[in-house]
Amino acid sequence: MIGVNKPTNGHFKGQTKPTGQQSGLHGTSQLPSAPIIRSSIPQSSGGIKFGDDWKKCLELPQKDNRVKTSDVTSTKGNEFEDYCLKRELLMGIFEMGWEKPSPIQEESIPIALSGRDILARAKNGTGKSGAYLIPLLERIDLKKDHIQAIVMVPTRELALQVSQISIQISKHLGGVKVMATTGGTNLRDDIMRLDEIVHVVIATPGRILDLIKKGVAKVNKAQIMVMDEADKLLSQDFVILIEDIISFLPKDRQILLYSATFPISVQKFMNKHLKKPYEINLMEELTLKGITQYYAYVTEKQKVHCLNTLFSRLQINQSIIFCNSTQRVELLAKKITQLGYSCFYIHAKMMQEYRNRVFHDFRNGLCRNLVCTDLFTRGIDIQAVNVVINFDFPKSAETYLHRIGRSGRFGHLGLAINLITSDDRYNLKSIEDQLVTDIKPIPGSIDKSLYVAEYHSVDPDDDDEILNKLMCG
Known part of the structure; x- marks a missing residue:
């Protein structure tokens, strides 16, 4: 049995096992941040005189060369x-x-x-x-x-x-x-x-x-x-x-x-x-071009197994996992920790001080996975998130649109995976129709170039059986 520490204000910490989350960092490690090109410019522009090439004095972040849509x-x-x-x-x-x-x-x-x-x-x-x-x-x-x-x-x-x-x-x-x-x-x-x-x-x-x-x-x-x-x-x-x-x-x-x-x-x-x-x-279409959407047809009891398979197979930089209630958020976060993956959780019933801490730490890359309610569907911009998982499928097209929009920020690539039960199948079709979008059955293998910036084609060494058990049969 994997040991689980008592959750502290939205932070679950458990042992971390090698997984498909392959950026070389696991658990509560710090995700890589963009290096800064330093210069001697003061924080005020007072040191720049007329005629100077002021752009040369800027502290610019590393250029983002990822493909944009x-x-x-x-x-x-x-x-x-x-x-x-x-x-x-x-x-x-x-x-x-x-x-x-x-x-x-x-x-x-x-x-x-x-x-x-x-x-x-x-x-x-x-x-x-x-x-x-x-x-x-x-x-x-x-x-x-x-x-x-x-x-x-x-x-x-x-x-x-x-x-x-x-x-x-x-x-x-x-x-x-x-x-x-x-x-x-x-x-x-x-x-x-x-x-x-x-x-x-x-x-x-x-x-x-x-x-x-x-x-x-x-x-x-x-x-x-x-x-x-x-x-x-x-x-x-x-x-x-x-x-x-x-x-x-x-x-x-x-x-x-x-x-x-x-x-x-x-x-x-x-x-x-x-x-x-x-x-x-600017809404000729509602969904972002860079987000690829899939669904896996499961029973309620099979959801955790599917999530475990996703974690072990996908190359996740950071992921946000949505549940439809605060109780399910905490239960799922605990279960994810028991499976060997560290994660944070956040919902509206937490004290604001703890919500702020979780948001800040996740944004700064201290954890790879965040379980949350729809509190996090509005405008939250975390560039490192490349996978969104609807553990519970939302009821409305509007909520779905905002949830999947947490990945693929500013024209980048992202993946949205929906765990669908028999109760959700009509809602799935309704949301597809309302958003005029295509949510496809999850394939046996997912091309990393669809959601991992540095990939431009399928890794030839990748297991052809990737995610082939996601139907959980």
Whole structure:
């Protein structure tokens, strides 16, 4: 029997056995991170004089030479310099490793800079965060010491992610103050932080509304409000809060809506709050081109065996495994550990402090597998994830779309595998029809070039029988 340590706040640690997860690291080892090309440039651009070749002084991440799909490469050929952005902002953009604008960024940045409202649809993982953060940060006036922009997001993890990107992009701007505020954290800390200068607030609706009504977050001069994952923010869970928040904003504010999908209710919201919005629709198809989708037909009792087979055969960099309930998340994470694989788990019933730790550690590559609920389906961008497994098949096409969008980020390749029981077969067909996509039966062997960046053809030494037992017969 493999020993299992007591789970600690979403972290299961067990013995790790050699598997098909072949990057040379197992268990809680650190995944390789991109090396940084160092230079002597100070963190501020103050040392760069007019006429200097400022690009030579940047701390650029290693160039990403992985193959990218047309989801992010089908552009008009614009450069970030074309938008007349501040040099200091361009420095932050390039040091993020963003070389050229993606299609949604090309369409969105110049319109957002003009001050016009936007309603934008684009696929998960194609650069929506940059599409609104770049013009938002460009328009921040450091001479004004009040809140100038609000970014609304539906989950705490997404708020932390967006704030981290904002801080990185703006690090050369010389004093842009970014604050993340979400439920589940100490309200007093937020009140104290807002007593200082804050230019940009990234928030979940309930917490920012609470701070506004307490008179602590003064948003009456905020010129920009962004709604990321706007379809979720316009759902019954949040729309009343959003309406309330907007009532505190100035009448001449700019509202930017970004999402992969929009419900019918968005039309009512748009008519009420947006002024002649510029509409962007890059959704000729709903699913990312780089994600290959398979299903394995199993019984409920065979699911763990199938998952074990997948772990032993696939070349997983990092994987996210979805369950439909918090109880099943913890049970599955424990079972995975008993099988000899280390994993983390995360769900909405965990304390926020522990959720933050799990999210941070998984993002930094401290574990290869994460079991979670749909808490993790919204906007979470972890580039190392190349496999998503639906241990429990979702009920809706919208949830399915957001789940599989956790792999294949920014035009890269990814694999989505669905464990389907007899109860799921009609739902599978319905989701295929709604998304106009093809979820194929899992083959006897899976070409690594479909989901492993360094592979361009099937490894000739690969076992021809790879995954041949996935039907679990």
